[in-house]
Amino acid sequence: MPVAAWICAGVALLSGLTWSLITPAFHVPDEISHFAYAQYLAETANPPRHVRGDYMSEEQLRALVGLRFFTTIGNDRHRPVWTTAGERRLRDALFGDHGRVSDGASSTAVNNPPLFYALQAVPYHAASSGTILDRLFAMRLVSVLLAALAVLCVFLFLREAFPGTPWAWTVGALAVALHPLFGFISSGVNNDAGLFFASALLFLTLARCLRHGLTPGRGVALGAVLGLGVVTKLTFVAFVPAAVLALGVMAWRARGSDARRALVVAGVALAVAAVPFGTYVALNELAWDREVFGSGVGAHAAPAREDPGEASTGGLVSYAWQLYLPRLPFQDDVHAGVPLRDLWLNGLIGRFGWLDYGFRPWVYDLGFGVALVLAALALAGAVRLRAMLIARAGELAVYALAALGLMALVARAGYSAFISLEFPFEQARYLLPLLPLYASVLVLAARGAGRRLERSVAAAIVVLAIAHMVGAQLLTLSRYYG
Amino acid sequence: MQVAFALMASRVVLAVGLVAVAATVVALLSQSAPRLAGTNNVSPRAPVAFLFPGDVVCQESTVPRDARSVVLRVPPNPERERRVRVVVRAGGDRTAGDYRDPAPTGELSVALPGRVPAGAGEVCVENRGDGSLALMGSDIDIGAAAQRGISTRGKLSIAYRRGGSESWWSVASVIAERFELGKPGFVGAWTLWAALALTTAGVALAALATARATEEDEQ
Numbered sequence: 096m097p098v099a100a101w102i103c104a105g106v107a108l109l110s111g112l113t114w115s116l117i118t119p120a121f122h123v124p125d126e127i128s129h130f131a132y133a134q135y136l137a138e139t140a141n142p143p144r145h146v147r148g149d150y151m152s153e154e155q156l157r158a159l160v161g162l163r164f165f166t167t168i169g170n171d172r173h174r175p176v177w178t179t180a181g182e183r184r185l186r187d188a189l190f191g192d193h194g195r196v197s198d199g200a201s202s203t204a205v206n207n208p209p210l211f212y213a214l215q216a217v218p219y220h221a222a223s224s225g226t227i228l229d230r231l232f233a234m235r236l237v238s239v240l241l242a243a244l245a246v247l248c249v250f251l252f253l254r255e256a257f258p259g260t261p262w263a264w265t266v267g268a269l270a271v272a273l274h275p276l277f278g279f280i281s282s283g284v285n286n287d288a289g290l291f292f293a294s295a296l297l298f299l300t301l302a303r304c305l306r307h308g309l310t311p312g313r314g315v316a317l318g319a320v321l322g323l324g325v326v327t328k329l330t331f332v333a334f335v336p337a338a339v340l341a342l343g344v345m346a347w348r349a350r351g352s353d354a355r356r357a358l359v360v361a362g363v364a365l366a367v368a369a370v371p372f373g374t375y376v377a378l379n380e381l382a383w384d385r386e387v388f389g390s391g392v393g394a395h396a397a398p399a400r401e402d403p404g405e406a407s408t409g410g411l412v413s414y415a416w417q418l419y420l421p422r423l424p425f426q427d428d429v430h431a432g433v434p435l436r437d438l439w440l441n442g443l444i445g446r447f448g449w450l451d452y453g454f455r456p457w458v459y460d461l462g463f464g465v466a467l468v469l470a471a472l473a474l475a476g477a478v479r480l481r482a483m484l485i486a487r488a489g490e491l492a493v494y495a496l497a498a499l500g501l502m503a504l505v506a507r508a509g510y511s512a513f514i515s516l517e518f519p520f521e522q523a524r525y526l527l528p529l530l531p532l533y534a535s536v537l538v539l540a541a542r543g544a545g546r547r548l549e550r551s552v553a554a555a556i557v558v559l560a561i562a563h564m565v566g567a568q569l570l571t572l573s574r575y576y577g
Numbered sequence: 578m579q580v581a582f583a584l585m586a587s588r589v590v591l592a593v594g595l596v597a598v599a600a601t602v603v604a605l606l607s608q609s610a611p612r613l614a615g616t617n618n619v620s621p622r623a624p625v626a627f628l629f630p631g632d633v634v635c636q637e638s639t640v641p642r643d644a645r646s647v648v649l650r651v652p653p654n655p656e657r658e659r660r661v662r663v664v665v666r667a668g669g670d671r672t673a674g675d676y677r678d679p680a681p682t683g684e685l686s687v688a689l690p691g692r693v694p695a696g697a698g699e700v701c702v703e704n705r706g707d708g709s710l711a712l713m714g715s716d717i718d719i720g721a722a723a724q725r726g727i728s729t730r731g732k733l734s735i736a737y738r739r740g741g742s743e744s745w746w747s748v749a750s751v752i753a754e755r756f757e758l759g760k761p762g763f764v765g766a767w768t769l770w771a772a773l774a775l776t777t778a779g780v781a782l783a784a785l786a787t788a789r790a791t792e793e794d795e796q
Contacts, residue, residue, distance in 0.1 A: 102786045109779035116772040119759055162759050166618035172736075173618040176759040180639050180697055185759060225762060232761040265790035269783050547579060550587035550791040557787040558594030561780050565602060568776055572769075576752045577612065577745065 099265045100250040107246035107272035110564060111239030114282030117571050119175045120228050121164055122448050123283025124522070128204035129212070130231060130284045131155060135199045137216035142209040144385045148198030150205070157193050158227045161185035171452040171574055189226040204286070208326040208375050211289035231284060238288035242281035245530070246272045248295035252531045255302035257538055266541065266553040267534030273560035274533075275445055275567030280524050286328050287524060293324035294528035297334055298494070301341050305490040309345040314360040317341075318367025326371045330528070333504040337497035338368075344489040404514040414513060415506035418521065429513065434521075440466055442523025445567050450522065452574045454566070465559065469540040472552065476543030498529055587791040595784055609742040611686075612751075615641035621650035621683070621713030621734040628704035634712065635701040636733050640667045642695035643751065645740035646688045647674070649702065649733065650713035653683035660706035663687040667698025675705075683713070686738065700735055 121127050131151045135143050143150060151159075159165060161184050167173045176182055218233035225233075250268035257263040271277060281288045297320050304313045321338050324331035342361040349357035379385040404410075413426050418434050431437070444462040446453045453459075477484060484491060505525045512520035541553040617638055626634045647663050661676040671694060674687040704710040714733040739748070756769040 099786055099790060102782055106779050106783045106786070109775045109782065113772045113775045113779070116764075116768060116775075117756075163618055170618075170620055172616065173620075174613070174616055177615050177755050178639050178641055178758075182758045228759070229761045229763075261793045262790040265786050269786060273779075273783060547583055548586065550583045551590045554587040554590040554787055554791055555594060557783060558591060558598065561595070561783060562598045562601070565598060565776065565780065569602070569605070572752065572756075573745075576755045576769075577748065 097250075097254075097261075097264070099261070100247055100268070103250050103265060103268035103272050104243040104247040106269060107278070108239060108243040110272060110278040111242045111282050112236075113568060114278045114571075115232065115235040115239055117568060117575070118279065118282055119167075119575055120162055120231055121159065122168065122175075122575075123280060123285055124449055124524070125203050126283045126285055127151065127155070127159065127164075128202040129207075129286060130234070131197060131202060132204040132207065132209075133212040133215040133219060133234060133284060134195060134230075135197055136209055136212045137219040138196045139199065141199065141383055142212065142385065143197075143199040143202065143205050144383065145205055146198070146200050148200035150197055150200045150202035152193070152195050152197040154193040154195050154227055155197075157188040157191065158185070161188035168449040169451050171448070175575060189228065207286050207328055210323065210326045210371075211286035211328070214289070215284060234284045235282055238281050238283060238285065241288045241292040242277065245281075245292040245295040248292070248299045249531050249534050252295065252299040252302050253534055253538060255299070255306050256535055258306075260538070260542075262550060262553055263538040263541065266557055267538045269557050270537050270560045271530045271534050273557075273564040274530070275564050276443060276447075276524060277527055277530060278564065279447055279567070279571075280527065287527070289327040290324070290330060290528055291530065293320065293327045293331060294334065295531055296320050297324055297331075297338070298497070298531040301338065301493055301497075302490070304345060305341060305487075305493065309342070309349070309357055309360050309364075311360050311363065314364040315367050318364035318369075319371075321364075321368035322371035325368075326375045330501070330504060330525075333500040334497050334528075335368075336500050337493050339365075340496050341493045344493060348489075406510070406514050410514075411507065411510045414510045415503065418506050418509060419502060431519075436463060438521055439523055439526065443526075444563075445570075446523065447567065447571060448574065452570070454570060458566070469537065469556075472540035472543035473536045474543065476539035476541070479542055479545075480539070494532060498532060501526065501528060584792055588788065591784060591787055591791075595780075606745040609744045609747075611741070612739045612743050612748050614644040614737040614739045615639070616736040617732070617734070619715050619732045619734040622715050623713065624652065624711035625714035625716055626702075626712040626733060628702070628710040628712065630704055630707055630709075632710075633701055633703045634733070635699050636735065638665075638698060638700045638735050640665055640693065640695050640698050640700075641737050642693075643739050644689065644693050644695070644737035646686050646738045647700060648736040648738060649685040649687070651680050651683055651685055652711055652713070653681060655679050655681035657708065658706065659685060659710060660704070661685060661687060661710065662703040662705050663689070664701040664703070665689060665694060665698060666701070667694035667696045670694035700733075702733075 121130065128150065132143055134152060134155065135141070149156075161176070163173075163175050163181065167175050176185055215234045215237055218237050219230050222230040222233040246268050249271045250264050253264040253267045277291065281291060300313070300317050300320050304317055307313070317338065321331075321335065324334065342364060346354065346357040346361055376387055379387050414429050416423070417426060417428075417430050419439070420435065421433070422428060440463060441453075441459045444454065444459055505521060509520040512518070537556055541549045541556060544552040628634060647665065649661070649663070651659065657679060659676060659678065659680050662673060663676070664671060664673045670692070672689050672691050674689045676685050676687045702712060712733050750766075753766040753769040757764050757766050760768070
């Protein structure tokens, strides 16, 4: 393992630790639900269910009130506890004898499989003698560790994607390690941290299989990653078609004498993948009395619309198209603004907290300009490397299908929310499982600058990433403490 | 020759870029502006108190010890002059400040002279103008304002500012004190500096890794 890989992971660790310290308790999106899930699982050894009742323990609710959480989120002029009087009230809540077990009822996290939360039970119990804030911080450290491992996987993926270009591995991995939205989300108790790691590991595994061949060991690894990813967050099912395509590509490559062996290994991979998910389904049915998909992948606990619309295939296609591409003249305008820029690009540049603060408008304008330049350079890089890309068309098709699968799943969930709920569903972080591809595009951009300038552009990319991270962390400090 | 140029150019980009980032950070942190001392986290969603000339409304409030002005919210109107007296009481002490200006942005910032009492207390607002005065807040009955003569429900939006204009450097120690509140037990004011040290270490590590990487020969 190259030293640079560990350094990149170390950068992610340091960034994540900083985010975990500067972000007030529960101010990572949906952290209240994810913590509640983990607490219920840790205390009762059962995951919560789709039932009515309190999903938060009395302890958590009292802590949130003491933290001024409910009056701070959603308004960037509001602040958490700033006074000693407020701190005294909080301490009264933290050290009071309040129950740690809720009703285990529905929340935004209830659809999630329990693997990430089972992992979080370890730090929860390790810090059980401390306050809820101590336990939350200990659990945040696990998320930070997963982020570091994700960056390690991104580095190794780039090593497969761009063999012979070592600087590319470091630059791409650092761009991910320093990405503020990635660092911010991964610093909280949120199973997206598990998803980011699992997806980075999947991309690495796919790359290793496609580049070096499908051995029994790699087949089992692919199946294991696929299976464990699905029981980390159901969103991971978006990558199943890509994994199946990868197995198909490898079987095709092995046509002839090795075809039968390749098909057997592919079958083993899929069987291994089915074990964790099958176990999860069985446990839901036999032990937990729990639905697997509940109200669907990416379900949203927002208020229902009084006049829900009628779903249609045409409506879904139009919605999905406009979510990522410019609206066509004959399409009804279903999204506010231009999602490609307003939602995805600006969101990836940074909307933090519970989407209640961000940069000044000029930062997003600057980011748009930088994105255009990088996109043009990436295109130039693709042209420069076209021979390599064409030779690896099968591999690229797998990655493209992975991206399309995720985008389609997000669009599907978003359409469902559009029809039936008051609030939009999509957030930029839902595309962060594609960070290995993001890093690859940045490497292509550097390569697009030509031999003389590619390393300079690579250095510029890292400098921009540093500026982005530092700016976001200072913004966060000013939002909560300034 | 081409490789040497590429290496030199990448080092220059890295060095110049990092200096530019550092200079920008220093410049941003040096900008002065009025700084917040506290807020009751009540959004100015709607008028919740309507004061005729001479009317007074009072509301409980925790006054921060570094407060030097009270900020109230009114419907924005660049034409009308507002005349207001604000009395702040806490811990047996009181101070009062007057405001006499239009409020084009809807913000009334009333300077509090002398020593401002801190802690759990009360803010009273008197309309000293000739016309009515609407005060903004949230129409939620989580702590009703007590008003002499006219009943209301809802809570006034009240914020406090520190004195004058300050750079972020000037308020760094205050931010460090706020940073340790609402945190795990091991956190103290030192933790902010530790967090900044972690970020600095991360930046240094990233820069070193980039410098090393861009020097490596391609395989």
